[in-house]
Amino acid sequence: MNILEMHDIHKSFNDLAVLKGINLSVAQGEVVAVIGPSGGGKSTLLRCATTLERIDSGKIVIGGTELCNSDDGFIHYCGKKTLGEIRSKFGLVFQNFNLFPHFSVSRNITEALVHVHKKSREEADEICNALLKKMHLAHKANEYPCNLSGGQQQRVSIARALAANPEIIFFDEPTSALDPELTKGVLKVIKDLATEKMTMVIVTHEMSFARDVADRIVFMDGGVIVEEGPAFELVTNPKEERTKKFLAGY
Amino acid sequence: MNPSDITAENSVLALLTICGVIVAVACLIASEIIMNAKKKHYPEGAKIKKPLPVILLQVASAVAAIPLVISIVLKMIDLFTGNRENLISTVKLLGQGFAFSFGIFIFTILFSLPLGLLVASGRMSKIKTISVFFKTYISILRGTPLMLQLLLVYFGPYYLFGVTTGNIQIGPFNYRFIATVIGFSLNYAAYFAEIFRGGIQSMSKGQYEAAQVLGFTKSQTYFKIILPQVVKRVLPSVGNEIITLVKDTSLAQVLAVTEMFTQASALASAQVSVMPFIVAGLFYYLMNLVIETLLGLLEKSMNYYS
Numbered sequence: 001m002n003i004l005e006m007h008d009i010h011k012s013f014n015d016l017a018v019l020k021g022i023n024l025s026v027a028q029g030e031v032v033a034v035i036g037p038s039g040g041g042k043s044t045l046l047r048c049a050t051t052l053e054r055i056d057s058g059k060i061v062i063g064g065t066e067l068c069n070s071d072d073g074f075i076h077y078c079g080k081k082t083l084g085e086i087r088s089k090f091g092l093v094f095q096n097f098n099l100f101p102h103f104s105v106s107r108n109i110t111e112a113l114v115h116v117h118k119k120s121r122e123e124a125d126e127i128c129n130a131l132l133k134k135m136h137l138a139h140k141a142n143e144y145p146c147n148l149s150g151g152q153q154q155r156v157s158i159a160r161a162l163a164a165n166p167e168i169i170f171f172d173e174p175t176s177a178l179d180p181e182l183t184k185g186v187l188k189v190i191k192d193l194a195t196e197k198m199t200m201v202i203v204t205h206e207m208s209f210a211r212d213v214a215d216r217i218v219f220m221d222g223g224v225i226v227e228e229g230p231a232f233e234l235v236t237n238p239k240e241e242r243t244k245k246f247l248a249g250y
Numbered sequence: 251m252n253p254s255d256i257t258a259e260n261s262v263l264a265l266l267t268i269c270g271v272i273v274a275v276a277c278l279i280a281s282e283i284i285m286n287a288k289k290k291h292y293p294e295g296a297k298i299k300k301p302l303p304v305i306l307l308q309v310a311s312a313v314a315a316i317p318l319v320i321s322i323v324l325k326m327i328d329l330f331t332g333n334r335e336n337l338i339s340t341v342k343l344l345g346q347g348f349a350f351s352f353g354i355f356i357f358t359i360l361f362s363l364p365l366g367l368l369v370a371s372g373r374m375s376k377i378k379t380i381s382v383f384f385k386t387y388i389s390i391l392r393g394t395p396l397m398l399q400l401l402l403v404y405f406g407p408y409y410l411f412g413v414t415t416g417n418i419q420i421g422p423f424n425y426r427f428i429a430t431v432i433g434f435s436l437n438y439a440a441y442f443a444e445i446f447r448g449g450i451q452s453m454s455k456g457q458y459e460a461a462q463v464l465g466f467t468k469s470q471t472y473f474k475i476i477l478p479q480v481v482k483r484v485l486p487s488v489g490n491e492i493i494t495l496v497k498d499t500s501l502a503q504v505l506a507v508t509e510m511f512t513q514a515s516a517l518a519s520a521q522v523s524v525m526p527f528i529v530a531g532l533f534y535y536l537m538n539l540v541i542e543t544l545l546g547l548l549e550k551s552m553n554y555y556s
């Protein structure tokens with residue numbers, strides 16, 4: 001079953017066409033890496049899938065629930081209630097974490113569980129502790145984000161995205177804001193998630209990571225998917241000229 | 251009081267002052283010695299938390315210095331007036347005026363802060379007419395004298411609508427007082443609105459987006475995520491306005507509200523002395539000292555994150 005289906009997505013900002021007919025399906029348990037040059041529309045694609053940006057036309061289905069379609073030529077988005085359902089089916093990890101600075105690490109993770117998913121404090125704390133353990137941050141539960149390293153903050157934000165037990169997680173360059181030193185720990189926990197068969201879409205510039213962890217790589221440039229295929233094959237033996245040129249830079 | 255009482259008082263005060271100064275200096279030296287002894291165990295320039303005895307010694311030295319402060323103040327009053335008896339009655343009368351000033355202050359804070367938030371929201375509204383309306387509101391209220399606004403609120407109902415306001419009374423408050431509070435609240439709301447707007451707009455888009463994808467509703471996002479952070483950011487500027495407000499309450503004298511400054515003016519001309527003004531100044535200053543301290547504590551209580 002496909003957890004994510006994006007069909008013929010078009011998106012422009014004013015006159016600038018950023019996505020020009022993107023088709024992307026992600027099966028359950030699949031890890032897809034999205035690579036490509038700056039300005040190619042990778043972030044925009046992720047933002048459209050995560051309801052942060054409205055598409056102009058196309059169809060998006062997440063976890064079997066339709067977010068929007070333009071079957072009759074006009075874009076229709078689902079209602080508020082369905083939107084809430086869809087938002088609990090995915091998690092998003094930002095490049096710059098976007099943790100809530102006035103909440104402790106544990107409250108960053110539990111706040112939505114308690115106030116959006118209506119879980120009890122005890123239940124939320126249990127989920128939080130298990131996740132922090134998994135992120136090797138059990139000892140930081142009561143710290144505030146400003147007292148953590150960038151790598152630790154990003155792992156907290158991964159824990160926050162995982163808290164409501166989503167069916168798919170999106171990452172937008174999760175290690176770009178980090179010192180090389182700190183990327184390792186973050187890539188490690190993403191790798192662990194891949195081993196557990198978590199469905200993930202990861203925009204990244206870490207080519208070796210994409211090759212080793214992703215099942216499939218999608219190369220985007222100029223608002224279209226130029227080439228996609230099994231990770232190892234695409235990296236070692238790209239077919240398109242543009243892909244070759246891009247990969248030569250690494 | 252006859253002169254001999256005052257002389258007796260003077261010698262007691264002098265004794266207290268001398269002893270107080272000695273105790274204060276001793277306490278300060280002792281606390282320095284303790285701190286130095288403690289510093290030896292820490293690396294150079296390290297931040298050391300003050301131990302309790304040091305804090306107690308410092309408080310003790312401050313308390314011991316009080317007679318000195320009183321002596322200086324009394325000496326200054328003697329210099330200006332040569333008459334200490336007036337002082338008692340002056341302080342009493344000014345105290346009554348102060349109650350009005352304080353009332354204006356408290357009610358204005360109570361009304362203008364929420365109103366300011368409302369005006370800020372209106373100012374940032376996506377609906378053009380609403381945002382233009384509140385932009386104009388802010389512009390006019392900040393661009394004209396507060397004194398004029400007070401006069402308008404007071405006389406406006408009569409001259410514009412023929413409504414007589416003389417017998418309006420809410421509890422112990424007559425229309426003079428009510429008009430003052432309305433005028434101040436409307437005016438300060440405009441200033442607070444701009445401070446809040448600055449604070450809200452300084453929040454990164456990422457905070458809203460993170461909240462949105464986690465499923466928080468708009469109002470949850472606003473009240474749980476955005477507002478608490480905005481409060482921390484705007485506190486210094488809001489504190490500034492609050493301190494200005496304390497002094498601005500003296501403008502209520504245009505509506506003949508018997509607030510402290512009105513009282514001071516009346517007393518000053520009756521006594522042919524500047525002493526009432528100086529005492530009034532002391533009242534304002536002490537009140538602001540308390541406010542500053544409270545604001546400082548509030549700021550400190552939000553220092554757990556940056």
Ligand SMILES: Nc1ncnc2c1ncn2[C@@H]1O[C@H](COP(=O)(O)OP(=O)(O)OP(=O)(O)O)[C@@H](O)[C@H]1O
Nearest residue numbers: 013014016018036037038039040041042043044045
């Ligand atoms: N909110 C916006 N308004 C206007 N233009 C935008 C907006 N967001 C993105 N764009 C434009 O859309 C294009 C694609 O941007 P996008 O951020 O999706 O690229 P990207 O592939 O993620 O690049 P990078 O690798 O630098 O992150 C760029 O030309 C960008 O300027």
Ligand SMILES: [Mg+2]
Nearest residue numbers: 042043044172
């Ligand atoms: Mg991007």
